[in-house]
Amino acid sequence: MASIKQREDGVWRARYRDEVGKEHARHFALRRDAQRWLDEVAAAVVTGQYVDPKAGRITWDEWTREWMERQSWAMGTHEAAAVAVQSVPWREGQISSVKSSHVQAWVAGESKRGLAASTIKTRLNYIQMSFRAAVADRVIATNPALGVKAPRSRRAEAAMRILTAEEVREALDAADEFRGFVEVCVFAGLRLGEAAGLQLRDVNFLGRSITVARQVQGSTIKAARIVAPKYESERTVYVPDELMTSLAAHVTRAQVTAPDEQLFVTPLGRLWNRNNAAGEWRRVRKDARLPDEVTLHTLRHTFASNLIAQGCDVVTVQRALGHSTPSITLNVYSHLWPSAEDKTRSATASFMGEIRDSADSVRTETEKPQVRGSRYR
Structure with missing residues (x-):
């Protein structure tokens, strides 16, 4: 009416x-x-x-607080979303007053501050999710973040750092009591939180395998807690005898005896978390004289690179890394697999080698000197 x-x-x-x-x-x-x-x-x-004209008067902070409380996210996801939605300059303003130009300006500002393109992309994703939810709830009529794009990321082959065997050796020599933690990252491909969450019962010394059944979430000692792994990340990683021998020595040295006892803890007996583990790695990196771009996650990239170099297919690598789908593995590591050109060249070279070897063999048989009969009969 x-x-x-x-x-x-x-x-x-x-x-x-x-x-x-x-x-x-x-x-x-x-x-x-x-x-x-x-x-x-x-x-x-x-x-x-x-939409009700008055609905959009709610502030961004008020709306995102309500929206995030309704999500069934893991703690790490909730923390990442909170950082994202609190990084915008329109927090105290009405959500209906935000324009597309405001969102694009925020993206540009984050880029100028030196944030990595991948980080900005992740934060923008949470901003867009929040606006989409506001549209669905008829708080606002349109999504001002729709169509806003994050800066382009560097190509994986240019951005990804893979450690050489010598660099890994230097890092292990500098790790001291942190060596076991580093080893399960570089030789089993565990994420930081997964390595921190390992318990004695997760290591099958006879079967030469490590089960990823939990992880540590939280960035501080107070916030750190043991939770289930990331979605579809529960897995068993099959490892060599050398890693089992090293972990057995660590267990003996650290006097880890109970099945539910943490395999790795800080010198004060606390859980490793994102902050203190990264801090310890910085010490290792400095002592090993590695560049600042080398992080603990670089060890996981190095593990994946080695699997691919040894001829493992994408599904094998996916399962070892705990990716939910092979497409995720390909998105990150496709540049490490031999290209079609490489395979064609290698296959043809092998074929040519067989032909050459066969021809050489025939030529040798043909050119053998004939044994003449003796003149003495």
């Missing part, structure tokens, strides 16, 4: 009731402006884009 009436002062009052019976009204100097407003409202209702 909608109507337009002129008041005694000459102002035109347009009003309508929404689907729940709530009345909305605006005043205009001209009747045609009042009619245009009502037509826009009617069009929004017909197209399903209508």
Whole structure:
């Protein structure tokens, strides 16, 4: 129900009731402006884009707080989302006042601050998710983050750092009591949290395998806690005798005896977490004279690189790394597999080698000197 009436002062009052019976009204100097407003409202209702004008008055902080409380996320995901939504400059403003240009300007600002393109992309993803949820709940009519793009990331082959055998050796020599932690990252491909979550029962010394059944989440000693691994990351990694021997020596040295006892703890007996493990790695990196770009996650890349170099297929690598799908593995490591050109060249070279060897063999047989009969009969 909608109507337009002129008041005694000459102002035109347009009003309508929404689907729940709530009345909305605006005043205009001209009747045609009042009619245009009502037509826009009617069009929004017909197209399903209508929202209560007052709904968008909620601030960004208020909306994202409500939105995040409804999500069934792991703690790490919740922390990442919180960092993202709190990094924008419109936190105290009404969500309906945010424009696409504001979001794009924020992206540009994050890039100028020196944030990695991948980090900006992750944060933008959470911003876009929050706006999409606001549209779905009819808090706002349109998503201002739609179409906003993050800076382009460097190509994987240029950005990914793989350690050489000598660099790994230097890191292990510098690790001291942190050596076991480093070894399960570089020789079993465990993530930081997965290595921190390992317990004695997870290591099958006779079967030469490590089971990833839990991980440590949290960036501080107070926040750190043991939780289930990332989605579909539970797995068994098959490792060589040398790693088992090294871990057995660590268990003896650290006097780890109970099955549910943590395999690796800090010198003060606390859980390793994102901050203190990264801090310890920085010490190792400095002592080993490795560049700053080498992180603990570089060890996992090095593990994957070695599997691929040894001829492992994508599914084998996927399972060893705990990726949910082979496509994730390919997205990250496709550049490490031999290209079609490499395979064609190698296959043809092998074929040519066989032909050459065969020809040489025939030629040798043909050119053998004939043994003449003796002149003495």
